[in-house]
Amino acid sequence: MRAGWQLSTIGEVCEVVNGATPKTSVAQYWGGHHRWITPAEMGKRSNPYVDETARTLTDAGLQDCSAKLLPANSVILSSRAPIGHLVINAEPMATNQGCKGLVPASGVHHKFLYYYLGNVAELLESLGTGATFKELSGGKLKAVEIFLPPMDEQKRIVAILDQAFAGIATAKANSEKNLQNARALFESHLQQVFGSGKEGWVDTTIDRCIRFIDYRGRTPTKTEAGLRLITAKNVKMGFLQRTPMEFVDPRSYGSWMTRGIPKKGDVLFTTEAPLGNVAQLDTDEKVVFAQRVIIMQPDPAVLDNTLLKYLLLSPTVQERIRDKATGATALGIKASLLKKIEISFPRDLAEQQRLVSQLDALKSESLRLERTQRQKLAALDELKQSLLAKAFAGELS
Incomplete structure (x- = not known):
């Protein structure tokens, strides 16, 4: 003791x-x-x-x-x-x-x-x-x-921790602000790219150049292992999350996936809970879809699928989607209204691919900055726990 x-x-x-x-x-x-x-x-x-x-x-x-x-x-x-x-x-x-x-x-x-x-x-x-x-x-x-x-020692420990934690709180606030700024920088660039129509761009609606594969309203029977099931919970803003990992029986694939077969690069869109999350399918493996996800397959002769992802992520299109949304408990959009959302993109496929390369590079840098700030936040949390452990081991000087 x-x-x-x-x-x-x-x-x-x-x-x-x-x-x-x-x-x-x-x-x-x-x-x-x-x-x-x-x-x-x-x-x-x-x-x-x-x-x-x-x-x-x-x-x-x-x-x-x-x-x-x-x-x-x-x-x-x-x-x-x-x-x-x-x-x-x-x-x-x-x-x-x-x-x-x-x-x-x-x-x-x-x-x-x-x-x-x-x-x-x-x-x-x-x-x-x-x-x-x-x-x-x-x-x-x-x-x-x-x-x-003794009370004097309690007060001394409290004073040291108060001062240290105030510094940690300031550092965390700065890192959290930097994290928000990294995200805002990318969103700002998307707004600049897709904010208004430009010369040589096509002004159209989603239904004119994109095929929908819609598995909403169907819930397959889940199993302990098998083919990966992708639901709205896996679709995040710009990427497909592995968790939660859910599965269906591989023998049910043929009878279940009757509305269309997705392929790598297809754009995934969540219609509610949450509304408007966008990602791309990142695998050639057989996967099963259900629960509030629409698969979008653009005409490759008209629209690059990765550019479609960024287009749907842009603040301009996100705002148009929310303007058409309904629902008191959770916002959602009907497929018929989603198809009529106005979009604009370069007519020239080479220009589309140039924009994709530019946006991919900026997104990569944004993710690097976010990763750095998350690491700093984790280190600050570890420092806080280390100080607490030392305080109650009688090791604070």
Whole structure:
């Protein structure tokens, strides 16, 4: 044991308070002056401290349920859906049943406790039980061990972590901005290329030069192995994602793929959930399609298939697609309306291929910049976890 540090459990150094929800159908329980937080709201916050909540309770609402007001500077932990979100309440606050409030004893600094729980997040997750979703019980949380140094040392550790994490937060914000800029740069170039018709370009509609193979509305029987099944979940903006990996029985291929056989380079378009994702089929292997995907095969004598991909990804065409979309829960577009979307592209195939080469090179550079920024973000997350581990091993100097 580290010199001067005492081994305790969460239950010995904190009061653990369960949350609750009053009846949502009773209007007089809601909109009062008592703050009330949920795991969903906690997950949206980047600042450890919270002083306002999306919903509030009246005195009657607080009395109706078993929720209790936590004193300021308690630590609130989401104990289900998911386990591990953390905030510190700057004002008295209640929680719903998906949270546990930890009221630290006089010898425990609230920010030290906050950082400690963040350090043992994987342990807390592993202690959760449940078939539908995991939940961390109060009993298991109370049994979690914690090494506590004297208060002066707790404050020293908190000060070091506060300063280090502020620097990490600034670096992450810069990397995230650079990541957005890399994506925006490519979108801006697409807008310049396809934003308005040019001399020598064809102005037409999708149905005039593109064949649709439409497997929407059909769901094949899935198997543990076999031919790869491609659904809307695999089609991302500009690329085809391998996961989720789903399969169908190879013996069903002939009877299933009766609407048309896709080939490598065909353009894939998602018509809803999500709307407007575009990629190209990247394999010659037999694959099966279903669920909200239209396969587009342009006339090769008129339109290059890779140029069609970039054309559909352009902000101009994406906006036209969304203008024709319908749906209250999830936006979608009917095939009949999609076919009438106006598009414009060079008449000359050599010019199309020149544009494709240019766009491929720019996309490659954009992906390189994105990869660099993601690596920086991952390294910053690793640094944060390393600092936490050192802090609670007594190794911060």
